[in-house]
Amino acid sequence: MSATRSDRPLVAASAPDRLGSEGWRRLRRIVGNWQGLTGLILVLLFFASALFAPVLAPYDPNALDIPARLSGPSWLHFAGTDQLGRDTFSRVLHGGRIALYVAAIGVSTSLAIGLLLGMLAGYGARWLDGLLLLLFDVIRSFPTIVIALAAVALLGPSLNLVLTIIIVTSIPSYARLVRTSTMALRNTEFIIAERSLGVGLGRILWRHILPNVVGPMFILAAMDVPVVVTVEAGLSFLGLGVLPPTASWGSILNEGYLLIRQTPWPIIAGGIPLILATLGFTFLGEALRDILDPRLGQRR
Amino acid sequence: MTALLQIRNLDVTFDTARGQVKALRGVSFDVPRGKIVGVVGESGSGKSTVIWAITRLLSANGRIAGGEIRFDGRNLLALTEDEMRAFRGQQASIVFQDPMTSQIPVKSYLQQMLDILYRRKDRRAEKIGHGVAMLRRVGIPDPDQRINQFPHQFSGGMRQRAGIAMALLMNPQLLIADEPTTALDVTMEAQIIHLLRKLQAELQTTILLVSHNLGLIAELCDEIVVMYAGEVMERGDIRSVFARPAHPYTQALIECDPARILERSRRLPTIRGDLQDLPAAPAGCVFASRCPHAFDRCWSEKPAAHVLSDGHDARCHLLDASGVGRGKPPLAAHAGTPSATTNPGSPTRSADPLISVRDLCVSLPGPGGLKALLPGRSAPMIDVLLDVNLDLHVGETLGLVGESGSGKTTLGRTILGLVRARSGSVKLRGRELIGLSEGQFRPLRGNMAMMFQDPIGSLSPRQSVRSLVLEPFDVHRPPGIDRDAMADKLADMVNLPRDLLSRYPHQLSGGQARRVGVARALALEPDLIIADEPTAGLDVSVQGEVLNLMCRLQVEHSLSYLIISHNLPVVRHVSDRLAIMYLGRIVEQGDCEAIFRQPAHPYTEALVKGIPRPDPEQRRILVSIEGEVPSVARRPSGCEFHTRCPYAQDRCRRELPGETVLADGRHVRCHFPLMD
Numbered sequence: 001m002s003a004t005r006s007d008r009p010l011v012a013a014s015a016p017d018r019l020g021s022e023g024w025r026r027l028r029r030i031v032g033n034w035q036g037l038t039g040l041i042l043v044l045l046f047f048a049s050a051l052f053a054p055v056l057a058p059y060d061p062n063a064l065d066i067p068a069r070l071s072g073p074s075w076l077h078f079a080g081t082d083q084l085g086r087d088t089f090s091r092v093l094h095g096g097r098i099a100l101y102v103a104a105i106g107v108s109t110s111l112a113i114g115l116l117l118g119m120l121a122g123y124g125a126r127w128l129d130g131l132l133l134l135l136f137d138v139i140r141s142f143p144t145i146v147i148a149l150a151a152v153a154l155l156g157p158s159l160n161l162v163l164t165i166i167i168v169t170s171i172p173s174y175a176r177l178v179r180t181s182t183m184a185l186r187n188t189e190f191i192i193a194e195r196s197l198g199v200g201l202g203r204i205l206w207r208h209i210l211p212n213v214v215g216p217m218f219i220l221a222a223m224d225v226p227v228v229v230t231v232e233a234g235l236s237f238l239g240l241g242v243l244p245p246t247a248s249w250g251s252i253l254n255e256g257y258l259l260i261r262q263t264p265w266p267i268i269a270g271g272i273p274l275i276l277a278t279l280g281f282t283f284l285g286e287a288l289r290d291i292l293d294p295r296l297g298q299r300r
Numbered sequence: 301m302t303a304l305l306q307i308r309n310l311d312v313t314f315d316t317a318r319g320q321v322k323a324l325r326g327v328s329f330d331v332p333r334g335k336i337v338g339v340v341g342e343s344g345s346g347k348s349t350v351i352w353a354i355t356r357l358l359s360a361n362g363r364i365a366g367g368e369i370r371f372d373g374r375n376l377l378a379l380t381e382d383e384m385r386a387f388r389g390q391q392a393s394i395v396f397q398d399p400m401t402s403q404i405p406v407k408s409y410l411q412q413m414l415d416i417l418y419r420r421k422d423r424r425a426e427k428i429g430h431g432v433a434m435l436r437r438v439g440i441p442d443p444d445q446r447i448n449q450f451p452h453q454f455s456g457g458m459r460q461r462a463g464i465a466m467a468l469l470m471n472p473q474l475l476i477a478d479e480p481t482t483a484l485d486v487t488m489e490a491q492i493i494h495l496l497r498k499l500q501a502e503l504q505t506t507i508l509l510v511s512h513n514l515g516l517i518a519e520l521c522d523e524i525v526v527m528y529a530g531e532v533m534e535r536g537d538i539r540s541v542f543a544r545p546a547h548p549y550t551q552a553l554i555e556c557d558p559a560r561i562l563e564r565s566r567r568l569p570t571i572r573g574d575l576q577d578l579p580a581a582p583a584g585c586v587f588a589s590r591c592p593h594a595f596d597r598c599w600s601e602k603p604a605a606h607v608l609s610d611g612h613d614a615r616c617h618l619l620d621a622s623g624v625g626r627g628k629p630p631l632a633a634h635a636g637t638p639s640a641t642t643n644p645g646s647p648t649r650s651a652d653p654l655i656s657v658r659d660l661c662v663s664l665p666g667p668g669g670l671k672a673l674l675p676g677r678s679a680p681m682i683d684v685l686l687d688v689n690l691d692l693h694v695g696e697t698l699g700l701v702g703e704s705g706s707g708k709t710t711l712g713r714t715i716l717g718l719v720r721a722r723s724g725s726v727k728l729r730g731r732e733l734i735g736l737s738e739g740q741f742r743p744l745r746g747n748m749a750m751m752f753q754d755p756i757g758s759l760s761p762r763q764s765v766r767s768l769v770l771e772p773f774d775v776h777r778p779p780g781i782d783r784d785a786m787a788d789k790l791a792d793m794v795n796l797p798r799d800l801l802s803r804y805p806h807q808l809s810g811g812q813a814r815r816v817g818v819a820r821a822l823a824l825e826p827d828l829i830i831a832d833e834p835t836a837g838l839d840v841s842v843q844g845e846v847l848n849l850m851c852r853l854q855v856e857h858s859l860s861y862l863i864i865s866h867n868l869p870v871v872r873h874v875s876d877r878l879a880i881m882y883l884g885r886i887v888e889q890g891d892c893e894a895i896f897r898q899p900a901h902p903y904t905e906a907l908v909k910g911i912p913r914p915d916p917e918q919r920r921i922l923v924s925i926e927g928e929v930p931s932v933a934r935r936p937s938g939c940e941f942h943t944r945c946p947y948a949q950d951r952c953r954r955e956l957p958g959e960t961v962l963a964d965g966r967h968v969r970c971h972f973p974l975m976d
Contacts, residue, residue, distance in 0.1 A: 188757065189752045189753065189754050189757050189758040190752075190757060190758050190759055190760045190761070191760075192713070192718060192752070192758075193750065193752050193758045193759070193760075193817075193820075194760065194771075195718055196713075196716050196718055196745070196749070196750040197745060197749070197771060197772055197775055197820070198741070198742040198745035198746070198775050198776065199771070199775050200742075200775070203774075203775070207760070207763070208760045208762075208763070211762035211763075212761065212762060
């Protein structure tokens, strides 16, 4: 073993190095592209503000200051206050934590389950495909709100219930996308070549199908983040999710909507982070897709 | 009279991420009126770029950097975009390589033709009449009905005929044909050659034919232009170029064509090295790095065109009057050819075959339409393979030949258990394979490997070459494998540079990807390799290299090959025995040389005689068979070949011939074999 290594000092020495430089090269490609860079900065900002909200927030998000209610932006309150005099900036920061929680867990879980079910439907037996499609169609045929109302009526309102509903209702869109791309791949020559080697189902799905279908999923996931955040907001508005006085971007927007005749600031303060997070995830998603596909990388 | 098309010092550059690539450098040639000029070259030689430059259809990053294109005395480069649009289709039109993708699938031929004829002021009825006449002219039966059909209702050969008809519709002065037969089967190719020749004689059209296929060029053209890496190497009268090729590249190209070599040899000539991607023009001759005669001057100085005594010219320093290498013996790259006529891997044929196929039938569900979706009904089954009998012995190479749709790929996949058989048996060393579950089959897969048709497309695109060649070990897990050493060993075995191991499939050339496929197939040291079109998509020079590699490995590892191909000249050089398939049946099977010497089945005869040879002195009236391969869904009655057979008699139409064994041990399915 050591003898063969010393025969090939070049290969042995450069192999780990090459792996490292590969990672750096990818990162540099994200940063080098303006979209990727903007996306990365926005997403990092989102994460940082959510994680460090207790440190960054100048006030307790739930502290009432009735005399200062409905004030505009000032040095005391960067984004003004709401009808109870709570500091909107602090509430936005804390609301970001809920948004992050829902977005991160909701999107990643539904992405993972959707990928698995989609690949099974696309590659597996016909009956399995039919069964899974039926399941997806049943889920999609109910409006999210109706499912949510039914679930809350049975189990009582909670954030985790909202999260579960979000996951269940967004699995079908991931799974359907993966299923279509998997079906297009299953009869390609390279998959038949793998089968002729005796490669088993798991390895074909994991190593040969997954890397080829995952690219578009990043885009879908990135665009799903704002949807998930607004669904949570909507459910919270109906009293099905986050309960007052907990701050979430959705609840800030909803309260701001009721106050739109008095002051525009809560809507602006609640809307801007939502827009920035959406943009950030979309840009990053597109940059990631390009970088993960070696063929796209070559063309640039 | 001046030539119809004159190209002078044409330079084309492409702006790419890696800087400017000069795709054409100083290309000059003429296309005289009423002649057929062939442009030949391997992939990357810039032959297609010439077409796109003439028609100003270069991709967006390409631009004509210099030179002149004159058509009928007019400078095409000075025309405005509108004038150019009038030029295209009216004065010059193109026949494309792939008739499937170059015709509009949602428009009938009539609509497509009316679109072309929009410039004419004729009445609609006249235009339709014109279209019908043109379809009749290219040999489409019932043109007045078929003009209302859509491209998918035409078969491949018919579609290409319709493509030619549409290109000729405006009666252009120049017809540009881009690889017009590459997507077609052998018998179709012969028919299209025949058609182009006939049309050219009738209409006196000038044709610019671009192809990598020397045989096609030799059969059709009056003049030839040989291109390499964006430059013209040699040009002139077809006969003098083929008889006395002056440039080493032309010599090598002609020598590499397997159709040229009539005696069987186990080693095919090759051109060493690869066509390099040239970002900048080298100071010297572009071919120097691959040329066996290259000397100092070739690296430093660009050769000028030398006019030879017979009037054709070539760009090579060897031809210089003071030249060092004048009169050098022709290329020696095929050294060892004569000695190789004896088969080095001569199989000591054991009595027990390695693979034995008996009465194998395979049916696949056909398109059932809406009814098939109803419960209780299933799509009609289509017989893809019928009563196939085949033996393959240890160390032997069996060539399986047939046109597309003959079931040859299905046969290969059925042997490997990738397609389910309806009945019959496949035995590996006496062990029945039909009916095994995938779990029972898996241990046997180490023993049998397959090489797939598309060299790049059969490699998983997101895996590095290293993990691709090591994958068989991950699946079958033989003990005691040093992965690093094994990857290097496999790369060395197939002459793949080791630094390519870290690349991805799309970064490889066709020949390199093919070698990765060979390495994967050989990784577990199997006894049998089923190679599906091993040379498809490869240039002639690389083709020889891959076949030589396969032959060498056969001797070293005592492999048996089942080589599936439609390319008879290639199969001939590597096979011990041949099996010819037609519509899912093997119609003739026997010793390779004997079959080539005297085919017994009329279909085999048509295939053997339909090969275009790269020899302009021997243009044959092709005894091509008429018509096209029928669909397996609608098998003709009796002998399935009778619809195309020139010798068919009543008995053939009624009665299916059984398998008869001829005196020399050949198996034939024909009532009236051509030899007794």
